[in-house]
Amino acid sequence: MARRKAYRRISMMPAVKGFQPYGPDIDKGLEAVRLHFEEYEAFRLCDYELYNHVEAAVFLNVSRPTFTRIYSAARNKIAKAFVEGRPLVVEGGMIFFDHQWYECIHCGCKFHHTVRMEEPTQCPLCGGAKPKLMVEDTDAADKPVSMSYCIACGFESVIDQGNTDTLENCPRCNKRMRHRGRKAAYR
Amino acid sequence: MKYAIASSGNKAESLVSAQFGHAAYVAIYETDTQELQFVENPYSAMRQQAGKQLLEMLLAEHVHFIVSGSFGPKIIPLIGSRKVQLIVYDRKGTSVEHILHLINNKKS
Numbered sequence: 001m002a003r004r005k006a007y008r009r010i011s012m013m014p015a016v017k018g019f020q021p022y023g024p025d026i027d028k029g030l031e032a033v034r035l036h037f038e039e040y041e042a043f044r045l046c047d048y049e050l051y052n053h054v055e056a057a058v059f060l061n062v063s064r065p066t067f068t069r070i071y072s073a074a075r076n077k078i079a080k081a082f083v084e085g086r087p088l089v090v091e092g093g094m095i096f097f098d099h100q101w102y103e104c105i106h107c108g109c110k111f112h113h114t115v116r117m118e119e120p121t122q123c124p125l126c127g128g129a130k131p132k133l134m135v136e137d138t139d140a141a142d143k144p145v146s147m148s149y150c151i152a153c154g155f156e157s158v159i160d161q162g163n164t165d166t167l168e169n170c171p172r173c174n175k176r177m178r179h180r181g182r183k184a185a186y187r
Numbered sequence: 188m189k190y191a192i193a194s195s196g197n198k199a200e201s202l203v204s205a206q207f208g209h210a211a212y213v214a215i216y217e218t219d220t221q222e223l224q225f226v227e228n229p230y231s232a233m234r235q236q237a238g239k240q241l242l243e244m245l246l247a248e249h250v251h252f253i254v255s256g257s258f259g260p261k262i263i264p265l266i267g268s269r270k271v272q273l274i275v276y277d278r279k280g281t282s283v284e285h286i287l288h289l290i291n292n293k294k295s
Contacts, residue, residue, distance in 0.1 A: 107289055109254075112266060112273035124252055124272055125286070127293035 005094045008038035009061040018089035026085055033081040036093030039074035102131040147180035190216045191245050192283050193255035197225040199284045205256035208238025214283050238262045254286055
């Protein structure tokens with residue numbers, strides 16, 4: 001079985017659902033190009049926010065090579081829509097949202113906030129004030145993460161996605177850290 | 188305001204379902220009239236897309252809030268632009284009654 005795709009983190013939803021070509025000679029029968037949310041997000045990060053691929057990969061919670069593949073797919077699809085005069089629809093993809101889940105400190109419920117760019121003032125269930133923003137999505141909790149550990153003292157830490165090739169030294173004893181799961185044959 | 192609560196049974200003492208799409212019943216509660224109504228989930232036996240179908244059904248009912256123990260990863264991208272709010276209440280052994288109690292005593 002092929003490895004499952006990691007969920008990509010989306011910080012901002014697109015303002016519109018898609019784009020339509022206009023003009024006298026448009027062919028209405030053409031099938032729309034489906035741009036995935038993660039491709040839209042990659043395009044936004046690189047060409048609108050002007051981040052480089054390494055930085056943008058961290059935002060999307062994927063590795064740098066995966067980010068580059070998503071980004072090139074995005075450009076490819078956008079070019080296809082422009083050149084062939086097809087409608088562009090933003091939908092689908094393996095995604096989760098970054099800043100939309102809140103937790104109520106009074107009743108303990110977690111809720112999804114629909115109004116973008118605006119903080120909720122009360123819990124929709126018990127009306128309790130000042131819900132707390134959840135850092136990670138509920139689905140992200142059971143997502144596998146890459147771990148590293150220190151050979152000398154056993155200190156463990158989580159490796160940031162997009163930064164897997166450089167291991168930092170152990171913060172406790174300053175020895176080399178090792179990837180969790182690396183085989184003994186390497187020693 | 189209209190609340191939909193994914194429930195494992197058709198009584199007020201029933202527990203809130205741990206899954207949204209595969210919940211046996213959905214309790215629909217209207218706060219203005221304080222009317223509680225249990226609807227059987229026609230999609231509970233479906234292996235895939237149950238949550239998506241159930242969500243469409245609830246959107247047709249003009250529900251404002253959906254309460255469940257959890258929502259699947261396919262539901263969350265769908266909700267993006269819809270006028271509905273998802274509420275996860277995942278404390279074990281919570282009954283529909285308890286949720287109604289929270290809603291009725293809501294400070295606003």
